[in-house]
Amino acid sequence: MDMSQYRELFFSETREHLNNLNQLVVELEQQPGNRETIDTLFREAHSLKGMAATMGFNRTAQLSHHLEDLLDGFRKTGVVPAATVDYLLAGIDLLEGLLDDMTAKSAERSIDEFLQRSPSTEVVLVAEADVSSPPQVNGNDDQSLPLVAVEVEPSDLVEPLANIEEPDAFQVLVSLAEGTVMASARGILVLRELEKFGELMSSKPDLDALRNGAPCQQIQAWLRTSLTKDHIEEALRKITDVAQVRFIDDRRREEVSREDAAKTIRVRTELLDQVVNLVGELITQRYLLNSAAAGRNWDELRQALGQTSRLVDDLHHHALQARLLPLESITGRLPRIVRDLSRKSGKKVTLRLTGSDVGIDRVVLEALTDPLVHLVRNAVDHGIAEEGTVTVSARREKDLVLVEVADDGNGMDSERLRSQAVEKGLLTAQQAENLSDRDALMLVCQPGFSTAAEITETSGRGVGMDVVKSAVVNLGGRLDILSAPGEGSRFQLRLPLSIAIIKILLVRCAGHPLAIPITRIDRTLGLPTAEIERSGSERVFRLGEEVLSLVSLPQLLGLPEPAVGEITFVILTELQGRKIGLEVDCFIGQREAFVKNLGFPLNHLPGLCGATVEGDGRVVFIVDPQPLLENRPLLSSN
Amino acid sequence: MPLRVMVVDDALFMRNILKEIFVRAGYEVVAEAENGERARELYRETKPDLVTMDIVMPKKSGIEALQEIMADDPNACVVMVSALGQDSLVLEAVESGARDFIVKPFKEEKVLEIVKRIMQ
Amino acid sequence: MALILIFTLAEETYGLEIEAIQEVVEKPALHFVPRADGALLGAINFHGQILSLVDLPRLLGFDSEQLDHRRVVLTAEYQSLALAVTLVQRIVKLDLAALQSNLTGESKNAARGVVDMDGTLVNLLDLDEILKQLRKLYQ
Numbered sequence: 001m002d003m004s005q006y007r008e009l010f011f012s013e014t015r016e017h018l019n020n021l022n023q024l025v026v027e028l029e030q031q032p033g034n035r036e037t038i039d040t041l042f043r044e045a046h047s048l049k050g051m052a053a054t055m056g057f058n059r060t061a062q063l064s065h066h067l068e069d070l071l072d073g074f075r076k077t078g079v080v081p082a083a084t085v086d087y088l089l090a091g092i093d094l095l096e097g098l099l100d101d102m103t104a105k106s107a108e109r110s111i112d113e114f115l116q117r118s119p120s121t122e123v124v125l126v127a128e129a130d131v132s133s134p135p136q137v138n139g140n141d142d143q144s145l146p147l148v149a150v151e152v153e154p155s156d157l158v159e160p161l162a163n164i165e166e167p168d169a170f171q172v173l174v175s176l177a178e179g180t181v182m183a184s185a186r187g188i189l190v191l192r193e194l195e196k197f198g199e200l201m202s203s204k205p206d207l208d209a210l211r212n213g214a215p216c217q218q219i220q221a222w223l224r225t226s227l228t229k230d231h232i233e234e235a236l237r238k239i240t241d242v243a244q245v246r247f248i249d250d251r252r253r254e255e256v257s258r259e260d261a262a263k264t265i266r267v268r269t270e271l272l273d274q275v276v277n278l279v280g281e282l283i284t285q286r287y288l289l290n291s292a293a294a295g296r297n298w299d300e301l302r303q304a305l306g307q308t309s310r311l312v313d314d315l316h317h318h319a320l321q322a323r324l325l326p327l328e329s330i331t332g333r334l335p336r337i338v339r340d341l342s343r344k345s346g347k348k349v350t351l352r353l354t355g356s357d358v359g360i361d362r363v364v365l366e367a368l369t370d371p372l373v374h375l376v377r378n379a380v381d382h383g384i385a386e387e388g389t390v391t392v393s394a395r396r397e398k399d400l401v402l403v404e405v406a407d408d409g410n411g412m413d414s415e416r417l418r419s420q421a422v423e424k425g426l427l428t429a430q431q432a433e434n435l436s437d438r439d440a441l442m443l444v445c446q447p448g449f450s451t452a453a454e455i456t457e458t459s460g461r462g463v464g465m466d467v468v469k470s471a472v473v474n475l476g477g478r479l480d481i482l483s484a485p486g487e488g489s490r491f492q493l494r495l496p497l498s499i500a501i502i503k504i505l506l507v508r509c510a511g512h513p514l515a516i517p518i519t520r521i522d523r524t525l526g527l528p529t530a531e532i533e534r535s536g537s538e539r540v541f542r543l544g545e546e547v548l549s550l551v552s553l554p555q556l557l558g559l560p561e562p563a564v565g566e567i568t569f570v571i572l573t574e575l576q577g578r579k580i581g582l583e584v585d586c587f588i589g590q591r592e593a594f595v596k597n598l599g600f601p602l603n604h605l606p607g608l609c610g611a612t613v614e615g616d617g618r619v620v621f622i623v624d625p626q627p628l629l630e631n632r633p634l635l636s637s638n
Numbered sequence: 639m640p641l642r643v644m645v646v647d648d649a650l651f652m653r654n655i656l657k658e659i660f661v662r663a664g665y666e667v668v669a670e671a672e673n674g675e676r677a678r679e680l681y682r683e684t685k686p687d688l689v690t691m692d693i694v695m696p697k698k699s700g701i702e703a704l705q706e707i708m709a710d711d712p713n714a715c716v717v718m719v720s721a722l723g724q725d726s727l728v729l730e731a732v733e734s735g736a737r738d739f740i741v742k743p744f745k746e747e748k749v750l751e752i753v754k755r756i757m758q
Numbered sequence: 759m760a761l762i763l764i765f766t767l768a769e770e771t772y773g774l775e776i777e778a779i780q781e782v783v784e785k786p787a788l789h790f791v792p793r794a795d796g797a798l799l800g801a802i803n804f805h806g807q808i809l810s811l812v813d814l815p816r817l818l819g820f821d822s823e824q825l826d827h828r829r830v831v832l833t834a835e836y837q838s839l840a841l842a843v844t845l846v847q848r849i850v851k852l853d854l855a856a857l858q859s860n861l862t863g864e865s866k867n868a869a870r871g872v873v874d875m876d877g878t879l880v881n882l883l884d885l886d887e888i889l890k891q892l893r894k895l896y897q
């Protein structure tokens with residue numbers, strides 16, 4: 001059985017289990033006798049063990065088994081001794097490390113040292129907090145610890161991914177360079193090369209998938225060969241666009257993107273069913289449209305079109321739903337962070353999480369992870385003096401999600417912020433005076449602004465607040481700060497529920513960068529300028545048998561014509577069923593863009609259908625050539 | 639003996655660029671064709687070591703020409719020259735036996751790199 | 759008494775209630791807008807929102823060669839337009855009860871009326887009129 005297809009699911013579920021473990025142990029620390037929590041903890045460790053063993057990750061399985069046994073002991077006594085909490089947390093940290101190893105496809109790190117530190121349940125029972133006692137091995141009791149090896153029923157064990165029995169067979173990973181064009185064709189050539197080395201047992205993607213144009217960033221292949229790895233690597237590296245060649249178990253290169261695993265999300269089956277149903281309806285609708293068009297029945301056609309657009313809206317809505325993840329997928333780590341921070345600082349801090357089930361777009365959540373941790377750290381470090389509560393909450397507000405990090409600590413003094421801004425020369429006294437209290441609080445988001453008397457090891461308010469703010473703004477959201485001396489602070493992040501992402505081609509047009517939706521592009525051409533001919537007042541060029549008009553995009557946009565080069569860069573688009581060439585200065589590249597809607601009067605300019613903000617803050621407008629072409633002054637086309 | 643190359647493209651401009659690249663690299667351009675039909679005839683006559691083949695051409699497309707050449711000579715070394723966005727055509731060509739492909743606009747080094755690798 | 763932002767358009771002094779203003783932004787980067795012409799100078803990135811920057815003197819037919827680098831961003835009620843003016847001066851307190859409505863009925867300068875500020879006549883900007891003008895231009 002091929003287990004590789006389950007890898008991603010395994011990783012994402014393991015991550016969830018680890019989050020839960022962290023959270024539960026922190027809960028237990030507060031209520032060491034909560035049986036229900038101990039039971040849940042035990043079950044979490046148990047499922048983790050089963051999953052890891054199934055995948056053939058033996059050390060992870062062994063460590064989970066060890067923790068499971070330890071927890072089982074606590075189930076019997078009904079209490080988790082305070083002194084074992086750190087040990088459990090260290091175990092979870094080690095599991096996280098192992099997860100990193102597995103994701104990076106490198107060998108699992110050693111767990112021996114950790115197992116040797118194991119506190120025996122018996123010792124703990126007798127002498128509650130004595131962790132300094134030497135590790136004990138107890139042979140009489142079935143539940144005794146530590147465990148040296150895990151026994152897993154052979155039927156559960158499948159061929160582990162990380163090593164394979166046959167000595168001359170191994171797994172090779174070929175990564176293509178970013179931006180590789182025609183990756184599936186390139187993939188076929190890579191497979192063909194691999195076949196030359198010996199027996200290509202299987203690959204992912206395989207030849208059929210590639211023939212069907214499957215996306216191909218990386219090829220994973222099982223190879224049986226007598227050739228050396230160096231020889232194979234050398235040959236593969238010569239292929240155009242091959243960026244990296246790796247062999248599994250090769251620990252020299254470990255930087256496999258961990259992002260891949262995080263990109264897997266689970267979708268409720270009902271949602272998937274709804275999507276499938278909608279697509280089914282659309283297919284039916286297509287027949288209706290076809291027959292209405294064939295019969296030139298305009299009423300029917302209009303009706304069918306109306307129905308189609310309703311279905312497409314529905315489908316869009318459902319597809320966006322599939323991107324939503326609960327906030328808790330990123331708040332899981334917070335209890336642990338707060339616990340560690342309050343320990344270090346000697347403050348007594350309680351963390352409250354509400355609205356963790358509120359769904360937020362995956363992309364938004366990813367970008368929110370660090371800012372949220374930062375805000376919580378700040379709240380503990382600077383908000384709370386000795387003792388207090390940090391609340392992280394989320395709720396829907398129409399099309400927005402409000403995520404709030406609040407503390408009941410010192411609060412911020414806008415007057416003090418004003419005077420500090422003046423001292424630092426960020427504002428003149430007059431400007432500071434004119435600042436509203438709200439705006440004065442926002443001063444902490446100025447790069448380098450810090451109000452903490454001393455900057456602690458973990459955070460300094462102001463250090464990084466600018467990062468928090470720009471992360472929120474870049475997502476199309478807003479940051480507000482509500483605070484007053486003695487009244488605590490509230491950092492409110494208003495974020496879009498879902499965001500629109502489209503694929504665009506960036507081009508330069510009369511010197512300006514512009515974006516064109518990929519859906520409007522048939523293909524791009526580099527046309528020798530010498531091949532452009534005149535036909536009446538029009539410029540035309542030949543493409544195979546066809547003679548196509550060439551229209552200048554700068555001219556359509558009322559911009560000066562760029563200088564003529566040896567090659568004319570052309571975007572082939574379609575206007576009312578006819579192909580037409582659009583000339584631009586040059587192509588910059590393809591990318592996915594987060595579309596921002598435009599306000600009046602930008603949204604009334606012909607051809608502008610949105611804008612996107614580049615990494616450097618530059619605004620690039622998205623141009624739909626269709627309306628521009630439709631409205632261009634008609635030229636004679638003899 | 640220098641490598642013998644045939645260049646197939648309907649645009650003289652492209653043929654000239656490719657010819658210059660090959661000549662500068664010390665290869666011999668033994669034939670050039672401006673459409674697929676001519677390409678097949680010239681392949682039979684000159685039996686070049688390598689062919690660069692444009693895809694979209696009048697009379698007979700590069701794909702058809704490739705398929706016919708491969709049928710005549712299963713060991714033929716044909717490299718497709720395509721534009722961005724012709725993914726499915728390139729896939730078909732690779733399926734039909736093309737050894738590699740070059741995407742326009744291309745750089746001299748890239749062309750030579752591909753040719754050298756194939757001819758090894 | 760109302761708080762009024764005082765600014766000039768060419769030689770004329772204008773005022774705008776601060777309730778209509780979201781923010782006065784110092785020198786935001788101006789982004790190129792394809793098809794922008796005349797009174798539309800370009801766009802600015804205002805806290806992640808893409809806003810139109812309007813050349814107010816030009817829209818109202820004034821001859822103003824120079825523009826202040828500070829931009830007046832209106833509230834959402836007024837489409838969050840960003841306005842470029844000749845010179846942003848200061849915020850003052852004025853008694854709008856003393857506002858004299860535009861007796862001449864002349865609306866070309868988009869003033870709701872004039873009010874005296876220590877001997878200078880301040881035209882109170884009529885934002886509805888501004889929007890009307892823009893709608894005429896960008897249908």
